[in-house]
Amino acid sequence: MKQNIGVIRFGGIALILSGILFLVQYLFLLPLPSPPLTDAELMAWLREWRFNLSMADELLFFATLLLIPSIVALYRILVKVEPVKTLLGSGLLAVVIPVHLFLVIILGRLVYPVYDLELPPDIYKLVLSIYYGGMHSAALILGAAAIVLYFVIRKSVLGKPVAYLGFVAGI
DSSP states (O other): OHHHHHHHHHHHHHHHHHHHHHHHHHHHHTTOOOOOSSHHHHHHHHHHTHHHHHHHHHHHHHHHHTHHHHHHHHHHHHTTTOHHHHHHHHHHHHHHHHHHHHHHHHHHHHHSOSTTOOOOHHHHHHHHHHHHHHHHHHHHHHHHHHHHHHHHHTTSTTOHHHHHHHHHHHO
């Protein structure tokens, strides 16, 4: 029993840290204007916003890894309340992990050199469109997971305030 409480406590702390890192990652991307369409302006935009993009990339990596123990802890707490909804919500959270890790690689290609290979602007446009499309998909999946887990959390020991917070975050 003591080991179970330790896993849940560690997962809870990981979930809080993950949320904070996702927020800070978003704050690094918030001031970025839309990428320009012309090639020269796009290359200047990438140079100008390199720091913000690289920090967002690093934060996304660690925030995503912290989701792993978070899912385990949530599952252990909630499976006794409603197993099917818990499995669905936890599964949706688990699906986001490889998507986010792939997006870390995509975003990293924008800011970190690979063998000093310079990409043409058209490839950077493709990389940016894949990144933003992937982040949109991951956000939809995370929102769905939060809403599904809301229905379980409100009946669990975590209580209604936590459930309402999760529901608002899901929306």
